[in-house]
Amino acid sequence: MSGNGVKRTPLVIVAAAAALAFVPQLGLPAFYDSLLYLMLHWIVLATSWNILSGYTGYFSFGHGAFFGAGLYTTTTLLARYEWPFVWTLPVAAAVAALLGVTLGAIVFRVKGVRGELFALLTLAITFVIGTIVVNTPLDGGSGVSLSAVPVPKIGPRASSTFYLLALAAAAATMLIAWWIAVSRFGAGLFAIHDDEDAAEVLGVPTYRYKLYALAISCALAGVAGGIHALFLSYVTVGEVFTITVPLTVVLMSVLGGTRHWAGPAIGAIAITALLYAFTAADHAVAGKAASGAILIAAILFMPDGILPRLQRLFHRGGAAVAATTGVPAGDAFAVPAPAPASRADARGPAAMPAAPGETLLRVRGLHKAFRGVKALAGVDIEVRRGEILGLLGPNGSGKSTFINVVSGHYAATAGAIAFEGRELVGRPAHRIAGAGIARTYQIPRPFGHLTVLDNVALATMFGGGVRDPAAARSQAMEWLVFAGLAGRAAARPEDLNLHQRKFLELARALASRPRLVLLDEVLCGLTPSEIDDAVALIRRIRDQGSTIVFVEHVMRAVMALTDRVVVLNHGLLLAEGPAAEVMQRPEVMTAYLGPAHA
Amino acid sequence: MPGFSLPSASLLAQSVLSGIFVGALYGLLGLGLSLSWGLLRLINLAHFGLAFLAAYLCYQLSLAHVDPLLSLVLIVPLLFAIGAGLHWVMARFAVTPFNSLLLTFGLTGILEALIQSVWTADFRKLESAYGNVKWKIGGLYFPLPEVITLLLAVGISFAVWAVLRYTDLGKAMRAAAEDPAVAAAFGVDEKRNGLLLAGLCSALAGVAGVCLALSFTLAPSQIYAWVGVVFAAVMLGGLGRALGPLIAGTVIGVSEAVTMAVTAPSWAPIVSFTLLIVILVLRPGRAA
Numbered sequence: 084m085s086g087n088g089v090k091r092t093p094l095v096i097v098a099a100a101a102a103l104a105f106v107p108q109l110g111l112p113a114f115y116d117s118l119l120y121l122m123l124h125w126i127v128l129a130t131s132w133n134i135l136s137g138y139t140g141y142f143s144f145g146h147g148a149f150f151g152a153g154l155y156t157t158t159t160l161l162a163r164y165e166w167p168f169v170w171t172l173p174v175a176a177a178v179a180a181l182l183g184v185t186l187g188a189i190v191f192r193v194k195g196v197r198g199e200l201f202a203l204l205t206l207a208i209t210f211v212i213g214t215i216v217v218n219t220p221l222d223g224g225s226g227v228s229l230s231a232v233p234v235p236k237i238g239p240r241a242s243s244t245f246y247l248l249a250l251a252a253a254a255a256t257m258l259i260a261w262w263i264a265v266s267r268f269g270a271g272l273f274a275i276h277d278d279e280d281a282a283e284v285l286g287v288p289t290y291r292y293k294l295y296a297l298a299i300s301c302a303l304a305g306v307a308g309g310i311h312a313l314f315l316s317y318v319t320v321g322e323v324f325t326i327t328v329p330l331t332v333v334l335m336s337v338l339g340g341t342r343h344w345a346g347p348a349i350g351a352i353a354i355t356a357l358l359y360a361f362t363a364a365d366h367a368v369a370g371k372a373a374s375g376a377i378l379i380a381a382i383l384f385m386p387d388g389i390l391p392r393l394q395r396l397f398h399r400g401g402a403a404v405a406a407t408t409g410v411p412a413g414d415a416f417a418v419p420a421p422a423p424a425s426r427a428d429a430r431g432p433a434a435m436p437a438a439p440g441e442t443l444l445r446v447r448g449l450h451k452a453f454r455g456v457k458a459l460a461g462v463d464i465e466v467r468r469g470e471i472l473g474l475l476g477p478n479g480s481g482k483s484t485f486i487n488v489v490s491g492h493y494a495a496t497a498g499a500i501a502f503e504g505r506e507l508v509g510r511p512a513h514r515i516a517g518a519g520i521a522r523t524y525q526i527p528r529p530f531g532h533l534t535v536l537d538n539v540a541l542a543t544m545f546g547g548g549v550r551d552p553a554a555a556r557s558q559a560m561e562w563l564v565f566a567g568l569a570g571r572a573a574a575r576p577e578d579l580n581l582h583q584r585k586f587l588e589l590a591r592a593l594a595s596r597p598r599l600v601l602l603d604e605v606l607c608g609l610t611p612s613e614i615d616d617a618v619a620l621i622r623r624i625r626d627q628g629s630t631i632v633f634v635e636h637v638m639r640a641v642m643a644l645t646d647r648v649v650v651l652n653h654g655l656l657l658a659e660g661p662a663a664e665v666m667q668r669p670e671v672m673t674a675y676l677g678p679a680h681a
Numbered sequence: 682m683p684g685f686s687l688p689s690a691s692l693l694a695q696s697v698l699s700g701i702f703v704g705a706l707y708g709l710l711g712l713g714l715s716l717s718w719g720l721l722r723l724i725n726l727a728h729f730g731l732a733f734l735a736a737y738l739c740y741q742l743s744l745a746h747v748d749p750l751l752s753l754v755l756i757v758p759l760l761f762a763i764g765a766g767l768h769w770v771m772a773r774f775a776v777t778p779f780n781s782l783l784l785t786f787g788l789t790g791i792l793e794a795l796i797q798s799v800w801t802a803d804f805r806k807l808e809s810a811y812g813n814v815k816w817k818i819g820g821l822y823f824p825l826p827e828v829i830t831l832l833l834a835v836g837i838s839f840a841v842w843a844v845l846r847y848t849d850l851g852k853a854m855r856a857a858a859e860d861p862a863v864a865a866a867f868g869v870d871e872k873r874n875g876l877l878l879a880g881l882c883s884a885l886a887g888v889a890g891v892c893l894a895l896s897f898t899l900a901p902s903q904i905y906a907w908v909g910v911v912f913a914a915v916m917l918g919g920l921g922r923a924l925g926p927l928i929a930g931t932v933i934g935v936s937e938a939v940t941m942a943v944t945a946p947s948w949a950p951i952v953s954f955t956l957l958i959v960i961l962v963l964r965p966g967r968a969a
Contacts, residue, residue, distance in 0.1 A: 142779065189958060189961055190961065198779060199782065200916070202779075202782060204957070204958075207912065207913070207953075210906065210908075210909055214947065214950040214951055215951070326790075330786065334787070368797050371791075371793065371794040372795065374790055375788060375791035375794070376787065377787075378786065378787030378790070379784050382776070382780050382783055382784050383776075
C-alpha cells in the first residue's frame, strides 16, 4: 500500500476488466460464461463482505440476508411493477444497505461482546428476513418466476449479458474495496479491527465508520443479489436465505486473506472453481463438506490467508518504508526537538500563542460511579495552559478514572468538563480527541497489525487533521524522530520492547497535535536510565506547546517535571500545590502511608 | 399480512403449554452453548450439528428397536468424546473465541454434509412407543415426549447449576473462566477441566438431540433453524449461567407459541429475534 502502487492499482483493475469484457466475443461455449459469471458473482459478494468484516473484524454471517434483500427487491420490481432491470439495481442496493444500517445502528451501540453478537445477530437476521419474505406477497411461499422478464441485450447472448453485468459489478466492487483500503477511512477501519477503544480515543469516529462500511458492504451485496435474481430467473426463499452464502464468503475471504482488498477475490476464484468441480461431478454435498474442511484448515494453519503469505514470500516489504521516507535510521535521541513545534501549517495548536496561566481545562464536580463504587466523588481540577500538572494519589484513588473520563473512554456520572470553554461531558471520545485532547494508556495499546509508522500516521490523520494518508505518513515520521523511534518505523508493535512501546504511545498521542496530553503512568516499568530519557522527552513535549497532565508514581520524575500537583484520595481532591510542598502535608502522607506515619 | 384473531382461552392455554415444552428444548440446547461460551470462551456453532448428529443416531438406533432413552447410554459418551476431542484441537492451536466461531461454522457444514449423505435430505421421524402417549389433564394435552424433554431440561439445568455453585470442580471452572492464569496458580488444572467441560457441553448436545428426535421431524437443513432462537436464549439468559438458557428459552418458547396462535405459525422465527433486539435496545449491557 505504498508509493507508486497506489496510483497504478485502479488502472490495473480497470484494464483487467476492459480486457475481460472481450471474453464473450471469443465465442466460447455458453458454459464458460456461466462459470465466469459465478466467479465474478462470488468476487462481488466476498469482496463486499470483506469491506466491513475483513477490514474491521466485525464478521457478518448475514451476507445472505443482504444479498437476498437485494435479490427480492429486484424480483419484486421486475415481476410486479415491470421496472426496467437496470433501474432495479440501485433500489436493490438501497434496500440492502438500509437493512444493514438498521441492524448495525442497534448492535454497534452494545458494548462488550460486540463482534460475536454482531455475527450471531446477522446469522439470525438471514432467517428472519427469509420468514418475512416467505410470509408476505413478496414471495408467498411458492417462489417467483422471472422467466417472462426480458434479459437486457448487453452481450451477444443472455449468458454473456450476465457475465458482463457481473464483470462491471466486480470491477466496481474491487475499486471501492481498494480505495477504502488505501484511504483515511480504511485506516480507521483497520484501527477498529485492532483496538476499537484506542481508535476512538485517537479520533476515529468508530460508530459512524462501522455503519458506513456496513452500508457499502450491504449495498454491493444487494447489487449482486439484483443481478443474480435475473440470472436464476426463478427465485425461492429456500434457495436464497440459506447459510450457504455466508459460509462461502467467509470461507473465500479467510482463505484469500481478509486484511487485503484483493484477498477475497483470490479466495473467490479458488473456491468457485473447486465447488464447480464438485457440482459438475454431481458431488454437491461433498463440496459443502470440502468447504467446511478448507475453512477449518485455513483457520488452524493459515489464519492470515493466502495473499499475505504470498506477499511475505515474494517481497520482504518492511524495510523499504524507512528508506523511502528518507529518515536516518538508528537511535534518534541525538536528534534535537524537531520540526513539529515550528510547523505553521495545519490547525497548529502548538503555534497558538500560549498565554500561560490561562485555564485550559476546568473540571467541576466530576463524579464517576461503577455501580456502587464511587471512583470519582466530586472532583474539581483546573489545568492551566502550558503547565505540567502531576496527578498523584495512592492506588485506587481515581487517577486513571479521571483520565478515562476526561478522554471520553468512560462517560461521567455527573459533573462538568470544560476544555477551552467547550463542554466535553456527553461527547463521544473521538470528538474529544478532535477537540485537542490526547491520552496514553498505562499498558500501551498499539494497533497490532499496523506498522509503527502507520500507528502514528493514524493519529495524524484523525486527531491531527491531515487527511491525505501519504502526507500523514511523512508527518508521522517526524513524530517518530521526535520520540526516537525513527529506526523502528517499519516494525510491528509486537517487535518493540516496553520502553519503545511507551514511546510509540507518546508519539501517537502527540501526532494528533493535542493542546492537552494526558499521560497515564508512562514511566511505570521503565529502568532508571529509560526514565531519564522519558523525562527529557516529556519536557520536549511541553516545550513544543502542549499542556500535560501526568499521572505518575515515580516521585523523582514528579519532582523534576511538574509545576504543580494535585493529590486524589478515594475519588476526592486531597491536596493541591507545588510537589515538594504538597508531599510534606500530613494528610497526603497519611493517605499514602497510613495514619501511623503521619 | 395474516389476520389477527383472538384464540379461545383453552387454545391459548395449550399454546402456552406447548411454548413451555419447546422452550425447555431451547434451554437444553442452549445450556451447552452457554457454558462453552461463558466458561471456555469458545462459541461452538457445531453444537447444533452435534445435536442433530445425536438425533439421527437416536433415530438410527430406534430402527434397530433400541429405546430412545436407552440410546442415551451410547450417545452421551460418544458426544462427550467428540466434544473433548474438538476442544483438544482448539486448545492445541490456541484458537481465539472468534476463530472458534468460524471453525465450528466450518464443522457444522461438514456435519450437515455427513448427515445428508448418510440419511439423505428427506425428513425423518422417529417412531417410538413414547410418541403415541399423551395425557389430558384439565382440558390440556401433555404429550409424553415433550414431558420427557421438560423433565430432562429442568433436571439437568438444576444439576449443572448445583455443580457449578457448590462443588470444588464447578468453582474451579468458574475461576478459570474469570482468570485462567490466576486459577492455574492456585492449582486449578485448567486443561483437564477444559476438556471435561467441553465434553460435558457436547454431551448436553447429545441429550438435546435425543429430545429433538423424540418430538420433531429431522432434516439436515433444519440444523440452522435452531441457531437464531437458541442463541437468543443463551444471550438473554446470560453467558455461563446454568439456569439462564432454560428461563430465557421458556420465555421465548411461550412468546413464540402465543404469536403462532394469534397470527400464523410461519411467523414464529421473528419472535426470538425481536425479543433479542428489544432487550439490546432497552438494556445494552445485558448481552455482555
